Amino acid sequence: MSDDPYRDTEAGTDEVTLGRIETEVALLMRFGEATRRATGTAEHRVLDRAAYVILRHLDAAGPQNVSALAARLNLDGSTVTRQVSALQRDGLITRTPDPSDGRGTVISPTTTGLQRMAAVRAARTRLYGDMLGDWPGEDRETLAVLLRRLNEALESRNRTR
Structure with missing residues (x-):
């Protein structure tokens, strides 16, 4: 018999395993952020986390409107609008008229944004x-x-909510 009472049933084993996964994911997020902040090279600091994620997505998926970008990143549109405005102010993205909707704009990374x-x-x-x-x-x-x-x-779960 195991010393761990949760390991005596399949459901108990699964609960222990899921608890371990939860702990490891929490630590991963914590240590990942701490590592990013503590890394001494300037290369890690040329973009904040939000800018990096937006630019990575635009590089992979191509120009997007704010709504599509917000949906893909599972963020509120107003949050993405603020982040995009900061990126535009820093010369990292450009806005151009949306060819499918003349009232809107699409966001594209600039050469500087892609380099950073x-x-x-x-x-x-x-x-x-x-x-x-x-x-x-x-x-x-x-x-x-x-x-x-x-x-x-995680992405699938967030899309269904």
Whole structure:
């Protein structure tokens, strides 16, 4: 018999495992943010987190209107509008008339925005390369696959709410 009373049933085992996942995700978010703030290189600081996420999405998906961007990032439209205004003020995005709706605009990254995003991305990639350098390649690949699945599950859940 196990010393852990929750491991005596399948449901109990699942509850313990889900509790461990919750703890690890909470720690991941906390340590990830602490690592970003504590990293000494300027490359990590050329964009705030919101700007980085918006620019990464625009780079991957192409020009978007604020509504589509807000829906994709699961944010309120007014929040995205404020973030986009700051990005435009900093010369990181441009607004052009929406070809499908003359009343609206679409947001596109500027060359400067893409360069800054690429610098942050490269710095983060190097950081993870250093941290995970002694992990076998297969473990790194497994982590990438599982994190993607977790993000897809989170995104799917947020879309249905």
